[in-house]
Amino acid sequence: MVRAAAAKLGELPDKRPVPKTVEATPLVLVRDGERVYCAYGICPHGRWLLSLGDYKEGKLRCKGHGSVYDLATGAGELNGYPLQIKAYKAEVVGDSVYVEV
Numbered sequence: 001m002v003r004a005a006a007a008k009l010g011e012l013p014d015k016r017p018v019p020k021t022v023e024a025t026p027l028v029l030v031r032d033g034e035r036v037y038c039a040y041g042i043c044p045h046g047r048w049l050l051s052l053g054d055y056k057e058g059k060l061r062c063k064g065h066g067s068v069y070d071l072a073t074g075a076g077e078l079n080g081y082p083l084q085i086k087a088y089k090a091e092v093v094g095d096s097v098y099v100e101v
Contacts, residue, residue, distance in 0.1 A: 004100075009036075017030050025040070027040065039074055050085070
């Protein structure tokens, strides 16, 4: 794994998904107060960008078909069918966000 700068905190509005590409990997970042979540940025069900989805209480709902993912674990589901995306470790250092991809 490679630790790489993904964003500045100022680029991440609170509780709004933001798309980023780090080391050629599409990601979605969400800042929730002091915490920053990072996950693979494309829904495996319908290939929608997860940054277009809605965030609430640690979960991200895909705009395409409504798949819901827990951003801490990457576990998801759609109508009872289990899905999974990769959740990445995000670390805030000063005003920068680093991820391990």
